[in-house]
Amino acid sequence: MITFIIGTGTTETLSPRQTAATYRSSALRMVIGDSAARIAERGLANQYRRCFHVSYVTLARIDRILSMSSSRAITLRPPSEEDFDILFQIAADLTTWEERSAASPAPLGRDTFKARLSQADADGSAKSVRFVIDVDGAAVGSVSLFDFDELARHAEVGIALVPEARGNGIGTEALSQIVEFAFVRCNLRRVHLQVIASNLGAIRAYEKAGFVIEGRLRQHAWVRGNYEDIVVMGILRSA
Structure with a gap:
């Protein structure tokens, strides 16, 4: 039900x-x-x-916005309390768990997720930068920089979108913006990511944003009953 x-x-x-x-x-x-x-x-x-306990206003608005022309405004902004339902929907989605997390799949409750966000915000020891992906005023996902290396000047990037926002250029644009933030505002030299080899749509989106395949970790991930390779991708600052 x-x-x-x-x-x-x-x-x-x-x-x-x-x-x-x-x-x-x-x-x-x-x-x-x-x-x-x-x-x-x-x-x-x-x-x-569990994922669709979201108000009809939010769902209808996202669907309406994404059906509009390509002139929509895609921006990165700080998370707010109003974004919680969408962020929880993404985090609790078991069908895409392995694409987003190296942890073992498990049901995720709203209270647990809220506590996790609060702990991350309060933990000043691990540097990370997290934005909400906004399309014409509606939150459709998140993108973050984490695992900063302050000496070698690099960090890993992660991105997650609601199903309605995938496959139409939103992820590529969000990645381009977070990479610019990493190079210009954080003075990073390199941004890298990891992706399951079978996730061809994500790999194409990353390549459109300027990432190149740098290597492969063979049979490094257990994904829904099979071992899969992890593809390592990265982008270097040109100057």
Whole structure:
């Protein structure tokens, strides 16, 4: 079953089949957005149950914005309390866990995630820089720099997007902006990342942002029942 917030304090719980059927009405199309309904129709609603506890205003707004022309404004900004639902949706998504984390997949509760964010903000010993990816006023993901090497002047970059924001150039633009921030504002010489070899869409996006393949860690990741290579990519400051 999957629960959608239909209005203030009102919820409606539907099975995947009911969700797909009800989506055919214009009312629910406005509530959950095209992308959410497509997920339900593919039978993935149970996997997304925890992830889609997000207000219909947020989902509909994201879906509407991403359907607009390529002239949309993509910016990086500091996280706010209003971004929590979207960030939690991404972090709790078990279907893309291995693409985002080296830790073993496990259900993630809202309180646990909130405590994790609070601890990261309070920990001044480990330097990191985290931005929310904003598209015309709607949060669609996050991008961060971490594992800084202050002597050799390099850091690792990580990016995560909601499903609706993938595959349309938003990730590439966000990466380009975080790389510029790393080189110009943080005075880094190199930015690097790691990606599962089968994640070809991500590799193409990274290459469009200027990253090149530097190496491969063979069978370094356990991904949904199989060992996979990890591709190491990086970009150097030109001057």
